[in-house]
Amino acid sequence: MLPKTAEYALRAAVWLGRDIERTESADRLAEQTKVPRRYLHKVLQDLVKAQLVRSQSGPGGGYALARSAEKITILDVVNAVAPLERIRHCPLGLPSHKRLCPLHSELDKVYADTQAALARVTLAQLLHSTSKIVPLCDIAS
Secondary structure (H helix, E strand, O other): OOOHHHHHHHHHHHHHHOOOOOOEOHHHHHHHHOOOHHHHHHHHHHHHHOOOEEEEOOOOOEEEEOOOHHHOEHHHHHHHHOOOOOOOOOOOOOOOOOOOOHHHHHHHHHHHHHHHHHHOOEHHHHHOOOOOOOOOOOOOO
């Protein structure tokens, strides 16, 4: 359902959420999250632009979350790289559709529910889950 870019951004954000004080090099981040290095660079740029991640250049530099994992939702990360778009007008451009037809109205409700669900879950909730399955990447290693 989510584009690969959003999946990659979530992997990186979850990894960085392990320790907000620690910076991680792009190479290590790519290795740990299994995100191709070139693709990760674009994802990280988008996360920095959205002020979810901060970058630090030079020796000992890298990337870190810009704020605590408790204050970043899944929706924040997704919207930074591949915003979920609601249906505001007829996607077919039909002049007779002054408002959404029943089908597009129902689809928009699904998008609204998806946005609401993703906005309810923070990175911290994923990281502090009691599940034995680690979210998105193997952060135990």
